[in-house]
Amino acid sequence: MKNRALGWWLTAIGVIALAGFAAVITTRTPHDRSQLWNEVGRGLIGLVIVGVLGTVLKLLADAYQEKRRLAERLDEFRIDKYRRVVEATNALRKAGTLINANRSVLTWSNQMLGLIDASNQLRLIKHEIQLSSDGVSDPPFRNYPYIVWLLETMYGYTESLTKDFGDNKKRLSELQRHAEDKTIGDAERAKRQADLWCKIRGLRSVADLLAELDEKEVDACVESIELALNADPPLSNKEPPPSRAKYEAAERLVLRRIAEAALGTSRVAGR
Numbered sequence: 598m599k600n601r602a603l604g605w606w607l608t609a610i611g612v613i614a615l616a617g618f619a620a621v622i623t624t625r626t627p628h629d630r631s632q633l634w635n636e637v638g639r640g641l642i643g644l645v646i647v648g649v650l651g652t653v654l655k656l657l658a659d660a661y662q663e664k665r666r667l668a669e670r671l672d673e674f675r676i677d678k679y680r681r682v683v684e685a686t687n688a689l690r691k692a693g694t695l696i697n698a699n700r701s702v703l704t705w706s707n708q709m710l711g712l713i714d715a716s717n718q719l720r721l722i723k724h725e726i727q728l729s730s731d732g733v734s735d736p737p738f739r740n741y742p743y744i745v746w747l748l749e750t751m752y753g754y755t756e757s758l759t760k761d762f763g764d765n766k767k768r769l770s771e772l773q774r775h776a777e778d779k780t781i782g783d784a785e786r787a788k789r790q791a792d793l794w795c796k797i798r799g800l801r802s803v804a805d806l807l808a809e810l811d812e813k814e815v816d817a818c819v820e821s822i823e824l825a826l827n828a829d830p831p832l833s834n835k836e837p838p839p840s841r842a843k844y845e846a847a848e849r850l851v852l853r854r855i856a857e858a859a860l861g862t863s864r865v866a867g868r
Contacts, residue, residue: 754839761802818846
């Protein structure tokens with residue numbers, strides 16, 4: 598309603614101005630009229646120039662604002678992926694700490710269920726990056742095929758842990774119930790529980806998860822993965838078998854590439 602009222606007022610003022618100009622024209626001599634029309638022409642040229650410049654400046658300002666909004670959305674997208682990758686890795690590290698602290702089938706089971714969620718989260722991140730990048734002229738990550746490759750490496754490891762869990766849970770749960778038999782003495786119960794922990798810790802997946810991480814091994818995995826990424830075409834990320842060191846190396850490279858995309862830089866030419 599306010600815009601409509603303003604439009605009416607502007608129209609009325611314009612009509613009054615034109616009527617006043619017509620009245621002035623009729624009272625002037627031919628020479629004065631010619632000068633007056635010259636002045637009107639100059640004024641109209643000035644208005645046209647101002648209008649064109651104003652339109653150009655507005656278009657430039659709108660384009661800048663749209664570019665800024667797009668950059669903000671891309672940064673939000675990248676920050677979200679960075680945060681969720683870190684959360685998945687924190688779940689992995691937490692699992693190893695709690696399994697080693699409690700040394701029970703129950704804790705192992707609960708932590709593996711958490712890793713199933715972390716693994717699904719990594720898969721979801723991969724799909725979101727692919728959907729946001731395929732066929733897009735300005736994707737969040739120019740090097741997104743490499744990030745996808747690295748994420749597949751990461752959830753390949755978490756899925757190897759949960760597969761081992763699925764293959765052994767029933768057997769170890771039965772041994773846990775056997776170790777908690779209330780009819781046996783404390784010494785026998787302690788022995789059975791110690792034996793059970795040896796079986797849990799003896800699983801390849803758990804042994805790898807609990808092993809003290811060697812930074813030199815992680816650095817070696819980083820170099821190996823970078824060589825694989827630089828190959829044409831990139832080498833398979835299925836070999837060697839998944840390991841925590843390989844997971845940590847892949848996570849390090851994923852976070853590095855996300856940070857590079859957010860900062861607009863790259864350590865690798867063309868990526």
